[in-house]
Amino acid sequence: MVLGALAMFIFVLATYPMPEETSTTAQAEVEEQQVGRDEAFEFNQFSVTVEDVEMDATHFDGDMITSAGTYVVVTVRVENTSQEPQEADRRWFRLADAEGAVYEYDSNLAIRTRQDVNPGNALVVPNPYSVPADAEITHLVVGDEEDGAVVRVEL
Numbered sequence: 001m002v003l004g005a006l007a008m009f010i011f012v013l014a015t016y017p018m019p020e021e022t023s024t025t026a027q028a029e030v031e032e033q034q035v036g037r038d039e040a041f042e043f044n045q046f047s048v049t050v051e052d053v054e055m056d057a058t059h060f061d062g063d064m065i066t067s068a069g070t071y072v073v074v075t076v077r078v079e080n081t082s083q084e085p086q087e088a089d090r091r092w093f094r095l096a097d098a099e100g101a102v103y104e105y106d107s108n109l110a111i112r113t114r115q116d117v118n119p120g121n122a123l124v125v126p127n128p129y130s131v132p133a134d135a136e137i138t139h140l141v142v143g144d145e146e147d148g149a150v151v152r153v154e155l
Contacts, residue, residue, distance in 0.1 A: 033151045041151055043092070043142055045082040046117070050140060050153050051075045051124070060109050060128045067108065069130045072137055074155075079122035088123055089114045092143060095129040098136040103129045 035041045040049045052075040058065055065071050072095060078088045090113045095103040107113070109128045117123050131137065142151040 031149050033149075034154065035151060036154050039153075041142075041153075042081065043149075043151055045080065045086050046088065047079040047081050048142060048151075049077045050155070051077050053137075053155050055137065057128065061126065065109065065128070067106070067130065070133045070135070071106070072129045072131055073126050074129065074140055075124060075126045076140075077122055077124050078117065080117040080119050083119050085116050085118050087114050088117050088125065090125060090127055093125075093127050094141045095127075095131065095137060096139050096141050097131070098138050101135065102141060103131055106130050 033041065037050045037053065040047050042048070052073075054073040054075075057071040057073040060071070060073055074093065074095065076093060080086045080088075090105050090110060093105065095105075097103075105127045106129060110126070115123060115125075137155060139155055140153040142153060143149050
């Protein structure tokens with residue numbers, strides 16, 4: 001009798017429908033912080049500040065941009081606030097426009113994606129983005145919704 005009840009209990013648990021995570025649920029868990037340009041914020045053990053935004057950029061890293069299209073260069077300062085070397089990554093930074101389109105940095109211009117930064121040291125990272133000529137760039141998205149933490153920097 002006890003074995004039958006135990007078997008029934010296991011069967012019920014095994015066949016009980018589990019709630020599935022929906023994209024709405026996942027997005028509800030994303031914590032978004034909003035800051036202004038030139039305002040420092042903490043991200044991944046770094047103090048991050050957007051120092052400059054150059055719309056319609058014609059040069060990157062001292063070289064003329066010869067690729068077709070319109071470029072925006074966003075210069076970000078990242079300072080390691082931890083006690084260990086940390087890796088800064090260009091992929092943390094995505095540009096966004098008023099329509100909701102999001103742009104990744106141009107890996108053809110900015111070849112090196114990651115760099116180690118020692119404790120207390122800072123790195124100035126220019127990030128080039130190819131955008132449509134008519135795009136109204138409004139903010140920089142720092143982080144990843146999959147990680148659950150996103151910082152929106154108003155430009």
